[in-house]
Amino acid sequence: MFAATCIGAAMLVVSLEFLHRASTEWDAYLLRQFQRQLRLRQTALAVISPNNCCDGPATTLGAQYATFRATSLQQLCRAIIHGITLGVAYLLMLIVMSFNGWIFISIILGAILGKFLCDWLVVRIPFEISHREEKDERRSSIAAVGPTRCCV
Numbered sequence: 802m803f804a805a806t807c808i809g810a811a812m813l814v815v816s817l818e819f820l821h822r823a824s825t826e827w828d829a830y831l832l833r834q835f836q837r838q839l840r841l842r843q844t845a846l847a848v849i850s851p852n853n854c855c856d857g858p859a860t861t862l863g864a865q866y867a868t869f870r871a872t873s874l875q876q877l878c879r880a881i882i883h884g885i886t887l888g889v890a891y892l893l894m895l896i897v898m899s900f901n902g903w904i905f906i907s908i909i910l911g912a913i914l915g916k917f918l919c920d921w922l923v924v925r926i927p928f929e930i931s932h933r934e935e936k937d938e939r940r941s942s943i944a945a946v947g948p949t950r951c952c953v
Contacts, residue, residue: 811911818915820886835869
């Protein structure tokens with residue numbers, strides 16, 4: 802029975818990692834969907850806009866931005882995933898607070914297994930070579946600050 806408890810605790814951590822990944826993928830899907838719609842609108846406007854620069858709106862007004870705001874249903878899905886993730890995390894905290902060393906080790910092993918299964922590192926790197934001055938992305942990127950996002 803104790804082995805089932807340890808395996809269950811480890812699988813609970815794997816499910817926590819899966820929920821974290823599902824949340825990230827859902828946000829990325831929403832952003833890709835918005836970018837696709839934005840490209841379609843830009844293409845439609847490019848077809849309609851005149852070729853003469855003096856007949857159309859001024860394009861030198863500066864940078865233009867499109868703002869994405871999730872719909873109510875999309876935000877509800879995000880909130881539900883977040884609530885379930887938070888509930889599982891608190892449940893794991895209560896399990897760890899039983900002060901059983903074997904369960905603690907099972908949770909750590911479950912975290913390792915969950916990271917291995919649910920969080921593959923995939924990076925898209927463009928092939929084109931730019932002749933402009935390249936910046937060192939490791940020092941200026943927000944994502945490079947570490948897992949807590951507070952310390953360098």
